[in-house]
Amino acid sequence: MPNRIHVAFVAVMLATAAFGIAQTGPVIKEVPVRPTSPASGKLMYANYCAVCHGVDGKGNGPAAAALKDQPTNLVLLARDNGGKFPDTHVYSVLQFGMETPAHGSKDMPVWGPAFRSLDKGTPSPDMQEHQRIANLTSYLKSIQEQ
Numbered sequence: 302m303p304n305r306i307h308v309a310f311v312a313v314m315l316a317t318a319a320f321g322i323a324q325t326g327p328v329i330k331e332v333p334v335r336p337t338s339p340a341s342g343k344l345m346y347a348n349y350c351a352v353c354h355g356v357d358g359k360g361n362g363p364a365a366a367a368l369k370d371q372p373t374n375l376v377l378l379a380r381d382n383g384g385k386f387p388d389t390h391v392y393s394v395l396q397f398g399m400e401t402p403a404h405g406s407k408d409m410p411v412w413g414p415a416f417r418s419l420d421k422g423t424p425s426p427d428m429q430e431h432q433r434i435a436n437l438t439s440y441l442k443s444i445q446e447q
Contacts, residue, residue, distance in 0.1 A: 334415045339433040342440025349412065350375075350437075358444050372409075379445040386442045395434045412437075 337348050347356070353368065355361040358375040365372050379386040398411035413430060420429035 334419060336419050339416075339420075339429050340436060342436035342438070342443075345433060345437045346440050349410075349415075353409070358441070375441055376444050376446045378441065380447060384447075386445055388438060388442065391441055392434055392438045395437060396430075 335348060337344050339345075346358075350358075351362055352364045353360075353362045353372040354375050355365070355372075360372040360374045362372065378391065394409075396411075396413035398413075399409060412434065416430045416433045417426055419433075420426035423429055
């Protein structure tokens with residue numbers, strides 16, 4: 302009987318330790334979207350994307366460890382698409398998010414509504430959103446490796 306109690310005690314201790322370890326992993330802190338200039342794709346990338354995708358775009362940002370899936374290596378988008386940068390796809394992902402998890406993580410924010418929220422009250426919020434997404438897409442195109 303004492304062996305059963307001892308085994309049960311050890312099992313409970315291990316389960317408690319495992320639960321504690323599972324709860325101490327990295328956590329992503331959600332913060333409001335900070336306004337940046339819609340004219341600078343590089344500045345928007347630094348403010349909105351680098352935390353997950355890394356300053357260099359290779360998917361190694363400081364928040365990457367807290368994500369379920371590794372962020373996409375953005376500098377290889379052209380190489381992975383037969384040498385052609387997928388402008389339309391990138392624009393669509395930024396505006397509407399991911400449709401299929403096979404092409405990226407559902408953890409990625411949908412930037413269209415976030416960008417739109419920055420431009421509420423301006424004369425043309427849709428045009429500002431387009432400018433932001435187009436310039437961010439152009440910046441991503443500029444950092445491609447072959």
